[in-house]
Amino acid sequence: MGKEIKHSLCFWCKPRCRLRVEVEDNRLVRIQGSPIKACPRKYCPDLERFYHPDRLTYPLKRIGDKGQNRWQRITWDEALNEIASKLADLKGRHGAETLAVSRGTSRTHEEFTMRFLNLFGSPNQCGQAQICHGNSAVVATALFGWWPYWMNTEKLANTKCVMLIGRNPPHTHQTIWEGILKAKENGTKLIVIDPRRCESAEEADLWLQVRPGTDAALLLGMIDVIIREGLYDREFVTKWCHGFDELAERARQYPLRKVSEITWVPEEQIRAAARMFATETPSCAMEGMGVAHQPNSYSPIAARHILSAIVGNVDVPGGEELMGPAPFVTELEMEMAGALSAEQRAKVLGKQFRLYTSPGYELIQSNVERVWGKRCDMFGYNHIATAPSVYKAIATSDPYPVRALITVASNPMVTIPDTKLVYKALKSLDLYVVTDYFMTPSAALADYVLPSASWLERPHLWNYHNTTPVLRAGEAALPPSIPGKYDRRTDFDFWRGLGMRLGQAEHWPWESLEETYDYRLKPMGMTFQDLVEKGKWAPETYEYRKYEKTGFGTPTGKIELWSTVMETLGYDPLPSYKEPPESPTRTPELSDQYPLILITGGRFHPFFHSEHRQVETLRKYYPWATMQIHPDTAAEVGVADDDWVWIETQHGRVMQKVQVFEGVDRRVVHAQHGWWYPEMPAEEPWLHGVWISNINVCTSGDESTCDEALGSWPLRTFQCRVYKVQSFGQDGKTVPPIPG
Ligand code: SF4
Known part of the structure; x- marks a missing residue:
């Protein structure tokens, strides 16, 4: 058979890069390096995973x-x-x-x-x-009548301001991150809303360190600033938006002083972000899992789309493109x-x-x-x-x-x-x-x-x-x-x-x-093989402002700031802020016992959610699950880097290793998700160490705490406490021992 070069789409993580694969006699020889710099693959050749002795072979x-x-x-x-x-x-x-x-x-x-x-x-x-992103798809399509192409990195060349909300593309979407970095070189501004000083925040012109679960209040505060200061696109709003007056009235309930108290973000920063997003246009927002993982996820997602709409950024080059x-x-x-x-x-x-x-x-x-x-x-x-x-x-x-x-x-x-x-x-x-x-x-x-x-x-x-006009094979x-x-x-x-x-x-x-x-x-008029040979397909031209001919695909034919779909379904038609089910304000009695806010679910290289834990080269980067805690809080509870700690909520407790990190608020800890240990035995009680560091032992799926319209469940807003693991033992009540 001899050597052959194949072109395959990598599914290790989100960008789905097309890679050059060298094979010989039905055996993988090598994969050419990723076209993007931030690829976790640079740590590990796929041979190690593909030919891993633990891969399943037969039913x-x-x-x-x-x-x-x-x-x-x-x-x-x-x-x-x-x-x-x-x-x-x-x-x-x-x-x-x-x-x-x-x-x-x-x-x-x-x-x-x-x-x-x-x-x-x-x-x-x-x-x-x-x-x-299912949440974004639903909310965007309800309000705009189509889902903007958020995967379309090509558009970033025309974008003057990008706002990332609970999203850290260096670890979640490397191609988007490369597009943002390139745009930044040409002067594009970057606003990052995130409770952690993640890699995106490091590069931001403005980083708003928001209290977990309060993004809706923050975005409503920004909407209020934009309306009060007359920074919105009056003509677009008048002609193409439904419910502006009602929106303005709702936003008035979120003055900056109140929003700052709720979100922990200084008033000046919120005002600066609102002005930047409204004046550096076309701007676009990209929300991530930090928003989707909230018990009130409808509101921040709706508010982020409303922000784009009122500043006139819909279906314009570099804005929220609706390709149809x-x-x-x-x-x-x-x-x-x-x-x-x-x-x-x-x-x-x-x-x-x-x-x-x-x-x-x-x-x-x-x-x-x-x-x-x-x-x-x-x-x-x-x-x-x-x-x-x-x-x-x-x-x-x-x-x-x-x-x-x-x-x-x-x-x-x-x-x-x-x-x-x-x-x-x-x-x-x-x-x-x-x-x-x-x-x-x-x-x-x-x-x-x-x-x-x-x-x-x-x-x-x-x-x-x-979600992108580009089609790949x-x-x-x-x-x-x-x-x-x-x-x-x-x-x-x-x-x-x-x-x-x-x-x-x-x-x-x-x-x-x-x-x-x-x-x-x-x-x-194409076959799959045609497209494989071609690599990818993209439309030669894009048409913008198509709504001028057709209207928007919503019941009113306009962008629905006031959602008639939500109204028909019996929900509040406008976004609003609700305290998370567990929070220092809503459940102060819980906070006495569990004084910290637990956030989880954020992605981290080189793993993709719960995958890749078998790959030794990758495990060298994180042999064990790791949590981040502010130095002051670590000192208070008496722990240091590499200590094992219990993370305990009212729902359960697991142990992870400490990483002291200044980029997280003193009142917040961040725990990695997706952890199990494939090297531990498969049979019970071990189940590959699933009870040891798996943070979902500490979360709740109680339906009453899910978003009432979307059903999203909270992963970011649990009250917790953290304390040092004193001993490991197989007492039957806690966890199996950790070998070594
Ligand atoms: S970034 Fe790397 S691991 Fe992710 S899809 Fe692309 S090549 Fe695969």
């Missing part, structure tokens, strides 16, 4: 009790036959909604997960959408949403979060379709269940029995709040199937564990669910299956395999992923 079926880590190797046909037959049986007994699927953060072929589920009849697909539908068949269209009946759709778990489920979805999309002719592919936003509601339903059968779960590229024991509840839920299932690359704490509790093809073993067509560099060595499958093969066995054959006409991509690209 496994549990033979011992759950959690005993006793498995039997079976074939794919046996696995799919048995799983399909169990699903059919459970559907017959409890209804199709008894199956839930959880997936990771945009890791693989989500359109096929949804296609299978829609045809099966279950509305219960859940994952991270409500604490990820893609010229190819989108992932949303592949999902076959119409196959799910209204009756089944109405059973979605978490339906009380009405903006993110059926009523909101239909209201938003029907107006989008009226104006744009197509629905908006909002990051897989299509009857998404709320994860805490799903795990509660599994554990308690409330509101109905959920007896089967399939997790795809997802590790809920680490990534979902309230690990104790998730553990109870997973143990109770009649059928639990995991597809993944490695055995994980979640997989250790499964009935079937199936080996997934990695990004090197699958082709991909990618444009971030239509990458080919499989290696076969997923080599007889006698391993037999992995893509998720497309998995879902198709199940669908074929469950009466869906007519809806799976394609035999390979490449065939599905040919189908999707056909309207562009």
Whole structure:
């Protein structure tokens, strides 16, 4: 076969870089260095992960009790036959909604997960959408009638001011960060709103060190400054915005003195940020998970879009660009949403979060379709269940029995709040199937564990669910299956395999992923192979201010500062500030015992959420989970760098190692998320050390604390205390011992 060069899309983290892969006789030889400087790959060649001895190689079926880590190797046909037959049986007994699927953060072929589920009849697909960009997609589309292209780094060349809110792209989106740095060289201003002096804050013209969970108050204060000082775009607002007077009245309730008290940000800084954002135009804002991970996430996301609207930054070059539908068949269209009946759709778990489920979805999309002719592919936003509601339903059968779960590229024991509840839920299932690359704490509790093809073993067509106009293609560099060595499958093969066995054959006409991509690209007169050779596709010209011809895709045809969608759904149509469920002001009695604010969920190199902990070269950077604490607070509790500390909330406690850090407020500590220790035993009670440092042991998924419209759950605003770990012991009450 000899040496070959392939071009594949890397799925290690968000930029999805197209890399040059050298292979020889079906063996990976090397991957050319990343095109971007900030890539964590520079720490580690992928060979180490791809050929890691712990990678899953063949389908496994549990033979011992759950959690005993006793498995039997079976074939794919046996696995799919048995799983399909169990699903059919459970559907017959409890209804199709008894199956839930959880997936990771945009890791693989989500359109096929949804296609299978829609045809099966279950509305219960859940994952991270409500604490990820799904929230932004929903809110932006409700207010603007389309989701601005936030992935489009090309636009940054025209942007005069970027405002990052709870977002640290050096660790989350390296290509965006490189675009921002380049723009900065040309004079673009950078405002960063973040409780930590993260890398973005280091480069900022203005860094607002906000109290966690108070961004809505801060942004409303900025709106008030802009309106009071007449810095808004009067003509645009008059002609194209709905509800300006009501907005002005609401913003008046957030004078700077009050906002400063709430947010801990000095008045002068808030005023300076408002002026900079309103006068250095076109400006654009980019919110991140620091906002999505809040119990009141609707309001800061709405307020950030409103800020852009009132200064006239919508659908202008360098501002909030609304590009409209893609010229190819989108992932949303592949999902076959119409196959799910209204009756089944109405059973979605978490339906009380009405903006993110059926009523909101239909209201938003029907107006989008009226104006744009197509629905908006909002990051897989299509009857998404709320994860805490799903795990509660599994554990308690409330509101109905959920007896089967399939997790795809997802590790809920680490990534979902309230690990104790998730553990109870997973143990109770009649059928639990995991597809993944490695055995994980979640997989250790499964009935079937199936080996997934990695990004090197699958082709991909990618444009971030239509959040950038650029479309990219990458080919499989290696076969997923080599007889006698391993037999992995893509998720497309998995879902198709199940669908074929469950009466869906007519809806799976394609035999390979490449065939599905040919189908999707056909309207562009292109094949997948054409695009692989070309590398990427982007429109030659962009049209701006399209609303002047069509209006906006909202019920009023205008940007809705006052959201009629929210009003129709029975919510406050304007953003507002609410104290987090746990806070020094709202729950002072809790603060006596737990005086610090815990923030978590922020990404950190070189890991991606709960992934990559097996890779030794990467683990050298963080052998153990690490938390950040201000030097004064560290001195108060008597700890120093590298000490182990307990982080305790009213929900649980875990231990992490100390990093003393001046860039965090004295009243706040930051804990890393996603931690488990693959080198520790898989069987209980260890479960790969999932109880040791996994911060979700300390969080809560209580539905009453989630955002009332979106269902996002809090990860940033728990009251906690921190104290030194005095001894490690296997007393059965705390955690297993930490080896070494
Ligand atoms: S690890 Fe991330 S930044 Fe690096 S090549 Fe892969 S996708 Fe790009």
